[in-house]
């Protein structure tokens with residue numbers, strides 16, 4: 001028996017005033033895999049992520065999380081069902097420390113009307129979970145530092161930590177290594193591998209070396225449509241992909 005896909009897009013289309021940013025996209029993300037979505041600038045990758053995580057409503061088509069339709073739900077309802085995402089643009093609070101950012105994210109699923117911070121008594125049980133996450137994302141030594149004072153790479157580590165606070169079954173990462181030097185790329189690549197243990201990861205990534213190292217399978221988008229999908233070996237040999245994307249990279 002084949003396992004239910006973790007995440008599925010079925011005929012997913014999004015139009016902005018008549019312009020199709022994604023066109024009839026079909027996607028089957030297998031449980032436990034690391035799946036990369038690649039494609040040239042403007043191919044529709046961010047739009048697809050926004051559709052998968054409920055930040056945009058599709059013009060047509062469906063999104064299913066472990067078989068359950070989620071495209072009619074709000075982002076926070078989707079998070080509760082087990083899908084979290086990180087953003088290309090930093091979502092951390094600069095004026096809070098690493099620990100405080102994680103605490104804020106951990107308590108956010110619990111509605112606390114009119115109150116950003118809970119009492120110490122309520123926060124205490126979350127402290128152990130913060131310890132686990134700072135260690136997991138390699139920010140233990142920097143946990144009391146203000147987010148504003150982190151390097152770009154460390155901020156991306158913190159963002160991944162923030163996504164982990166919801167303990168997602170499916171994690172979407174939008175360009176986790178963008179703007180990093182080789183050391184940061186190596187650190188975040190290793191981190192993605194670690195956080196992928198026991199969960200499904202979908203990432204948008206421009207760095208082909210990261211994609212080839214991490215991804216079990218790849219979907220290539222071009223002009224909003226799926227151009228190819230398969231293993232790195234398969235898609236990197238596909239002449240249409242070479243022309244559309246890898247050719248562009250090597251230029």
Ligand SMILES: Nc1ncnc2c1ncn2[C@@H]1O[C@H](COP(=O)(O)OP(=O)(O)OP(=O)(O)O)[C@@H](O)[C@H]1O
Pocket residue numbers: 016019020021039040041042043044045046047048
């Ligand atoms: N809100 C919007 N209104 C109008 N057009 C949009 C909107 N959002 C995206 N688009 C257009 O849809 C197309 C796909 O954009 P999208 O950001 O999804 O591409 P991308 O593959 O993520 O690109 P990049 O790699 O540059 O981030 C682009 O032509 C973009 O201009």
